[in-house]
Structure formats: C-alpha cells, structure tokens
Amino acid sequence: MQLSELGKGYSAVIERVGGSGALRRRILEMGILKGTRVYVEKYAPLRDPMELIVKGAHISLRVEEAAQITVREVVAGNFHG
Amino acid sequence: MADSTLTIALAGNPNSGKTTIFNAITGTRQKVGNWPGVTVEKKEGLVVKNGYQLKIVDLPGTYSLTPFSIEEIVARNYILDESPHVVIAIIDASNLERSLYLATQLRELDCKTVFALNMMDQAQTRGIKINAAKLSELLDVPVVFTVGNKGKGIDELLTAAIELALSERQVTQKRKVRYNLEIEKAIAALEQVLTDPGLPYDPRWTAIKLIEDDGIIKERLTAVAGDKAPALLEAAQQQRIYLMDRFSDEPEIVTTDERYGFISGIIKEVLTTSTLQRVDISRTIDMVLTNRFLGMPIFFFFIWAMFQVTFTVGAYPQAGIEAVFGLLAQGAGYLLPEGMIKDLVLEGIINGVGTVAVFLPNILILFFCIALFEDSGYMARAAFLMDKIMHLVGLHGKSFIPMLMGFGCNVPAIMATRTLESKTDRILTILITPFMSCSAKLPVYIVLAGGFFGARAGSVIFGIYLTGIVLSIVTGRIFRSTLFRGADAPFVMELPPYRMPMLKSLMIHMWDRSKLFLKRMGGVILIGSMVVWGLANFPRSGDLQAAYSQKTASIQEQFTDRMADADATRKSELALEQQAVLSDLERDHNAEQASRSLLGRLGHVLEPVFQPIGIDWRGGIALLSGFVAKEIVVSTLGVLYAVTDDPQANALQSALRAAGMTPLAALSMMVFVLLYMPCLATVAAIRRETGSVKWMFFSIGYTTSIAWLMAFAVYQGGRLIGVS
Numbered sequence: 001m002q003l004s005e006l007g008k009g010y011s012a013v014i015e016r017v018g019g020s021g022a023l024r025r026r027i028l029e030m031g032i033l034k035g036t037r038v039y040v041e042k043y044a045p046l047r048d049p050m051e052l053i054v055k056g057a058h059i060s061l062r063v064e065e066a067a068q069i070t071v072r073e074v075v076a077g078n079f080h081g
Numbered sequence: 082m083a084d085s086t087l088t089i090a091l092a093g094n095p096n097s098g099k100t101t102i103f104n105a106i107t108g109t110r111q112k113v114g115n116w117p118g119v120t121v122e123k124k125e126g127l128v129v130k131n132g133y134q135l136k137i138v139d140l141p142g143t144y145s146l147t148p149f150s151i152e153e154i155v156a157r158n159y160i161l162d163e164s165p166h167v168v169i170a171i172i173d174a175s176n177l178e179r180s181l182y183l184a185t186q187l188r189e190l191d192c193k194t195v196f197a198l199n200m201m202d203q204a205q206t207r208g209i210k211i212n213a214a215k216l217s218e219l220l221d222v223p224v225v226f227t228v229g230n231k232g233k234g235i236d237e238l239l240t241a242a243i244e245l246a247l248s249e250r251q252v253t254q255k256r257k258v259r260y261n262l263e264i265e266k267a268i269a270a271l272e273q274v275l276t277d278p279g280l281p282y283d284p285r286w287t288a289i290k291l292i293e294d295d296g297i298i299k300e301r302l303t304a305v306a307g308d309k310a311p312a313l314l315e316a317a318q319q320q321r322i323y324l325m326d327r328f329s330d331e332p333e334i335v336t337t338d339e340r341y342g343f344i345s346g347i348i349k350e351v352l353t354t355s356t357l358q359r360v361d362i363s364r365t366i367d368m369v370l371t372n373r374f375l376g377m378p379i380f381f382f383f384i385w386a387m388f389q390v391t392f393t394v395g396a397y398p399q400a401g402i403e404a405v406f407g408l409l410a411q412g413a414g415y416l417l418p419e420g421m422i423k424d425l426v427l428e429g430i431i432n433g434v435g436t437v438a439v440f441l442p443n444i445l446i447l448f449f450c451i452a453l454f455e456d457s458g459y460m461a462r463a464a465f466l467m468d469k470i471m472h473l474v475g476l477h478g479k480s481f482i483p484m485l486m487g488f489g490c491n492v493p494a495i496m497a498t499r500t501l502e503s504k505t506d507r508i509l510t511i512l513i514t515p516f517m518s519c520s521a522k523l524p525v526y527i528v529l530a531g532g533f534f535g536a537r538a539g540s541v542i543f544g545i546y547l548t549g550i551v552l553s554i555v556t557g558r559i560f561r562s563t564l565f566r567g568a569d570a571p572f573v574m575e576l577p578p579y580r581m582p583m584l585k586s587l588m589i590h591m592w593d594r595s596k597l598f599l600k601r602m603g604g605v606i607l608i609g610s611m612v613v614w615g616l617a618n619f620p621r622s623g624d625l626q627a628a629y630s631q632k633t634a635s636i637q638e639q640f641t642d643r644m645a646d647a648d649a650t651r652k653s654e655l656a657l658e659q660q661a662v663l664s665d666l667e668r669d670h671n672a673e674q675a676s677r678s679l680l681g682r683l684g685h686v687l688e689p690v691f692q693p694i695g696i697d698w699r700g701g702i703a704l705l706s707g708f709v710a711k712e713i714v715v716s717t718l719g720v721l722y723a724v725t726d727d728p729q730a731n732a733l734q735s736a737l738r739a740a741g742m743t744p745l746a747a748l749s750m751m752v753f754v755l756l757y758m759p760c761l762a763t764v765a766a767i768r769r770e771t772g773s774v775k776w777m778f779f780s781i782g783y784t785t786s787i788a789w790l791m792a793f794a795v796y797q798g799g800r801l802i803g804v805s
Contacts, residue, residue, distance in 0.1 A: 029182065034338065045466060048468070049465060049468050049572055056175060056178075058364075
C-alpha cells in the first residue's frame with residue numbers, strides 16, 4: 001500500500017521510500033525511513049499536501065510524493081510517534 | 082588575554098531556537114550582512130566572556146550538511162574553510178532524533194562541538210525526558226541545557242565552549258558513526274589513496290563524501306590534487322559502482338539510513354517518553370488553523386487583517402510625521418536666503434523625502450506583522466495551505482513565503498527565494514514576485530484610491546492587491562509550461578510547533594527590514610527627489626519668470642488699491658482673497674514651468690504611450706521616476722501638479738482632481754503602478770539572484786508590457802461600458 005492511500009488518522013510503518021535523487025534523500029533526511037512509523041495527521045483543505053507525524057515532528061508532504069512511499073502494518077487510531 | 086578572539090559558530094535545524102539563542106548571547110550587538118558571494122543572511126556578534134573576546138557566527142538553519150540548498154553549502158563551507166574554534170549544535174529537545182542527524186554530521190567533520198539541548202521545558206510538557214549525562218558520554222561531547230527565550234543556560238554554554246576551544250581534546254573515532262562492513266571497507270580503501278596528496282580535510286570524511294558522490298568535494302579535490310585527481314575520482318567511482326551493486330541502492334541513501342540507525346541506538350539509551358497525558362497545544366491550534374473548512378477563511382482573514390491594521394493604525398502617526406516635516410520646511414524657509422538653493426531644499430529635498438517618510442508607520446506595521454507570522458510558526462502553515470494553489474503554478478508552497486514578503490518589499494522577498502532548493506523554482510518565483518504589490522507602491526494607492534474612491538478606498542486597494550496575486554498565478558502558470566518545463570521541487574517541509582513570539586525578536590526582525598526602507602530614504606530617494614526636482618525645474622525660462630513676477634506685482638497693486646478705501650472687516654476679506662489669487666497664480670506658474678522643463682518635454686514625447694491608458698504627461702513622468710523607487714511616484718506627482726504648502730496627500734488629491742483626472746484614470750494608473758517594471762533596487766536584486774542580466778531585462782520587459790496591456794484594458798474597457 002502507498003502512503004498516499006492512507007486516510008486521516010491512520011498510521012503505518014514505512015517499507016520503502018521510492019523516487020530518486022535529491023527528493024528521495026531529503027525525505028530520508030527528514031526522518032521518513034524504512035521501519036519508521038508515520039501517522040497521517042491531516043490533509044490540507046485543498047486535499048494536498050498531507051501532514052504526517054514522524055518521530056514527534058510534523059512534516060508535510062505532497063500526495064504525489066507520498067505515492068512513492070510504500071507502507072505496511074496500517075492501523076487506525078491515534079499515534080504520537 | 083582579552084585580545085585573543087575565539088570564533089564560535091551556531092548550527093542547528095530551522096526552528097530549533099537557534100536565532101533565539103543567538104539573540105540571547107549577542108543582544109543588540111549584531112552585525113547583519115551577507116555571506117560572501119551569496120545573499121543568505123549572515124549574522125555575527127562580538128561578546129566578551131571570561132576575558133575572551135568571542136565572535137559568534139549564526140550559520141543558516143539546516144537539516145543536514147549535504148549540499149542541496151545554498152544554506153547547507155554556506156554552513157558547511159564556513160566550517161570547512163574558516164575552521165571555527167567551536168561549533169555549538171543547537172538541539173531541539175522535542176526533536177532529538179532529527180537534531181542529532183545534523184549534529185552527528187558536524188562530528189564527522191571533525192570540529193569541536195558543544196551540544197545546546199534547547200527548549201527542554203517544552204519537551205517535558207510533551208512527556209519527553211533526556212538523559213544528558215548519558216548523551217554526553219555516548220558521543221563524547223559537552224552537553225548544556227538551555228532555554229533560549231528565557232536566557233537560561235547561556236553563560237554555561239559559553240563557558241563550556243571556551244573550555245572546549247582551549248582544550249586539546251580530539252574527537253575519538255569510536256564515538257563517530259560506524260557504517261556497515263561493506264561501506265567501511267570502501268571508506269578504508271579510499272582513505273589509503275586520500276592520505277597521499279596532502280588534502281585539506283580529514284581523509285575519512287573526504288572518503289565518505291566521495292562515496293556519497295558529493296559534487297562540491299569532488300570539485301575541490303580536483304582543484305587541490307591536480308593531475309592525481311582523475312585517479313582519485315576513478316577510485317571513488319569504482320567503490321560507488323561496487324556498493325550500488327551490493328545494496329542495489331545509491332550509497333548516499335545507505336549512509337543516510339545508517340546515520341539514522343546510529344542515532345536510534347543513542348536515542349534508545351538517552352530518551353524516555355512517558356505515556357502520561359501529553360499536552361500538545363500546537364496540535365490543538367492546528368486543528369483550527371489548518372482545519373479543512375476553517376483553514377482557508379482564517380488564512381485570508383489574517384492577510385486581510387494585516388492590511389487593515391497596516392492602513393488604519395498606520396494612519397495615526399502620519400499626522401505627527403507631517404507636522405515634523407512641516408516644521409522642518411518652515412525652519413529651512415526662515416534660515417535660507419531666497420533663491421535656487423532654498424527651492425531645492427524646500428521643494429526638492431524636504432518635500433520629496435517628506436512625502437515618502439509619512440509612510441514609515443505603514444511599513445513598520447507591515448514588517449511587524451510579517452515577523453509575527455514568521456516567529457509564531459504560522460508562515461509554514463501558510464505554505465501548507467497554499468501549496469496546492471502554488472503547485473498549480475508549478476511552484477512550491479514555500480514560494481508563497483517570499484511572495485508574501487513581496488508585499489513588504491521585493492528586495493528581501495527576492496532574497497528569500499534562497500530558501501527554495503530548485504533553481505528553476507527560484508527564478509520563476511523571482512519573476513512573479515514583483516506582482517506582489519510592495520509597500521512602496523502603497524503611497525501611490527493611498528493617494529489615488531483615497532482621492533477618487535472615498536469610502537471604498539480600502540476595497541479598491543484590496544482589489545488591486547488581489548489583481549496582482551491573480552496575475553502572478555496566471556503568468557507563473559504560463560512560464561512553467563513554456564520557459565520552465567520539468568519537475569517541481571519536492572515539498573518536504575516541517576510544520577514547527579507554534580511559539581509565542583518574543584517582542585524583542587519581533588522588533589529586531591522589523592527593524593532589520595525597515596532599516597532598508599530608511600536607508601533608501603536617505604540615499605536613493607533623496608537623490609531621486611533632487612534629480613527629479615532638477616529635471617522639473619530646468620531649463621528655467623526667463624520670459625516665464627518675468628511674466629510671473631509682473632503678474633504677481635499687478636495683482637498686489639490691484640488689491641492694495643482696493644484695500645485702501647475699505648473698512649476693517651472688508652480689508653481682512655480682501656487679504657484672504659488676495660492670498661487665494663496669488664497661490665492660484667503660483668500653482669499655474671509652477672505647472673507651466675514644469676511643462677517646459679526637461680522632464681515635461683520627456684513626458685510630452687511619451688504622451689502617445691500613456692494617453693491610451695488615461696494617464697497624462699505628468700502621470701507618465703511620475704511613473705518613469707518611479708523606477709528609482711516606487712514611493713517617488715507620489716513625490717513627483719507632488720512636484721508636477723505643483724502642490725505648494727507642506728507635503729500633504731490631501732493637497733495632491735485635490736490638485737489631481739482639479740487637473741481633470743477621473744476615477745477610471747486613477748484606477749488605470751494604480752493597475753499600471755501595480756504591474757510595471759520593478760524599482761532599481763529590486764532589479765539589482767533580480768540580477769544578483771538569477772545571476773544573469775538576461776533574466777533582469779526579461780523581468781523589466783514583460784512586467785511593463787503586462788502593465789500597459791492591463792491598464793489599457795481597464796481604461797478603454799471602462800470607457801466602453803460608460804464608466805468615467
């Protein structure tokens with residue numbers, strides 16, 4: 001499943017960060033790495049970008065970028081990672 | 082010992098409280114400048130502590146030291162080239178993991194590092210506990226607790242930094258990140274080759290950078306190693322190919338992963354999060370401010386409120402400033418002998434600068450509001466809310482920030498495009514930012530809208546601003562699909578926790594930017610006013626002067642006669658009448674003089690260009706003079722419409738109406754002012770930031786064309802539907 005398909009209020013573990021070059025590395029550097037649990041805090045009013053909580057920080061990411069990220073272990077509910 | 086200076090650099094993530102700590106250390110003894118060659122802001126401060134002079138350098142806020150953005154390159158180059166005695170890594174306690182990512186990279190660079198564990202109080206309310214002693218032991222770094230906004234721990238931090246600077250302490254290898262076996266093998270192999278040519282940096286670090294395919298380090302290596310370079314780079318490439326094959330991924334991705342792996346090991350030992358009730362006010366605020374339904378209306382309300390406050394509250398101190406300039410003009414009038422110098426000082430300098438100075442309160446308030454957005458953390462939310470729209474233009478939500486700053490002044494706004502990572506994004510943002518109506522254009526709107534639209538002036542000005550925004554989106558879209566095809570920059574952005582802005586920091590922010598306006602008033606605007614005055618007053622026509630003196634004399638004679646046989650009340654009535662007739666005569670004379678002047682001739686030549694958009698030759702001249710600085714448009718109008726007396730907007734408005742300007746023409750002029758070529762300072766900034774004269778001329782050309790077309794549409798369209 002892709003991160004972009006995750007609804008508001010769901011969390012999942014990062015399986016693989018796809019994409020290439022600087023964007024991919026920047027995503028990793030912000031702490032969105034394999035094995036990290038991310039929580040979808042919300043989507044922006046215009047449905048894009050999305051706001052994630054990763055390692056306690058709030059990070060925003062475009063839906064098309066989140067579509068490059070594969071996730072597993074999707075669970076519903078609040079998560080404060 | 083006081084003569085020995087120690088250099089201390091501050092490094093940290095954006096929003097880690099780095100600036101707050103810098104302000105707490107240096108107070109107001111700051112020197113703001115630019116990093117050499119680039120326009121990223123450089124802040125330095127000198128303080129004396131324990132008998133040592135400390136030079137504190139605030140490095141740009143970054144998440145990493147990989148050379149992606151200019152900020153990162155600047156920060157890294159400073160540490161590599163200037164070798165500061167100590168680097169203080171500001172660690173945001175609520176964001177330990179990511180803060181350590183930057184901090185471990187600093188340690189890899191082999192510089193002496195002190196950790197400032199900042200904002201522990203906030204972290205505690207979120208249930209986070211950090212074992213500082215353990216952290217210090219594991220990484221072999223001094224750790225000091227600080228609370229920047231309360232000035233806590235600053236003394237201890239500096240003392241620790243001085244101690245470390247003086248110590249012989251070396252960073253031990255075992256405290257650094259160890260990578261997996263394959264990568265370590267590659268590093269070791271490269272280190273062997275790298276010890277050879279006597280390279281400036283630590284061999285291990287250089288080896289890691291080569292494995293990560295770091296462009297800047299490769300370039301520098303080539304410069305230093307000379308003919309040995311190709312062999313070195315070839316060896317590095319071999320290792321990269323091998324590792325890529327081995328991990329089926331780029332080595333720099335693997336090293337990023339492993340650094341975080343190393344950090345998570347540390348985190349496990351030093352960080353405990355309690356499962357107790359966590360208070361996260363920031364999240365609660367965001368439930369409202371970035372809410373699906375409320376977010377956008379609130380955002381637009383904030384922007385609207387910002388402009389309302391700027392205009393209405395800013396209007397109060399204006400009377401005072403007007404009075405001061407009135408007094409100045411009066412004083413100079415008494416002191417100076419009649420003649421050209423007096424004219425220059427009164428009409429050129431005091432009048433010219435005065436018309437602009439009255440807008441200082443507006444500009445201060447606007448910059449205060451923008452600083453408030455930035456310091457509170459709302460600016461990032463603005464980018465979050467607006468990204469979808471910006472993305473339609475093909476821009477990053479972050480581009481919204483420079484564009485919003487464009488409302489204040491285009492010069493810092495264009496400098497702020499440095500925060501954008503992609504060069505095409507930067508150029509595109511630079512090209513459309515001038516449509517964000519800067520505060521210098523505001524005086525023009527206030528005069529025109531105030532004079533012709535009465536109570537609806539506020540709405541008209543709002544509409545003008547809105548037009549600028551819409552046009553920037555439309556042109557951005559067009560450029561993106563023609564000149565700048567290709568992928569946009571990634572939108573990976575942190576939404577920092579909301580913070581209560583500190584008054585001191587707001588003031589510093591506001592003042593830094595307003596200073597620019599004041600400097601221009603003393604420099605460009607002063608000179609501009611004098612040049613415009615000169616152009617408007619020369620050549621002096623002797624005939625005209627003589628005729629004017631003659632007329633004045635004859636009127637005076639007339640009134641003297643009439644007053645001779647009148648009673649007391651009639652006399653004072655006549656005196657007033659005489660004054661009115663004389664001032665009318667003077668105005669007409671000045672206008673006549675202006676029409677025959679150099680400026681007037683130029684205006685007449687250009688009349689065919691401005692006529693179709695409803696602007697007469699005087700308006701045309703004012704617009705031309707606005708190239709120096711947009712505020713000058715108003716003062717030039719003042720000179721050309723021969724407004725006598727003190728520099729009051731009201732007087733100019735009546736003069737404009739008397740000269741036959743219609744509301745439609747005023748609207749057309751406002752549209753033209755909104756869109757036409759940026760001012761001198763902005764053009765210079767565009768040239769510097771795009772690094773090309775081509776983009777500068779392109780910007781001047783297309784903005785002016787669009788301005789003319791839009792003004793034409795407004796004026797002729799308005800006339801077609803019968804508005805005047």
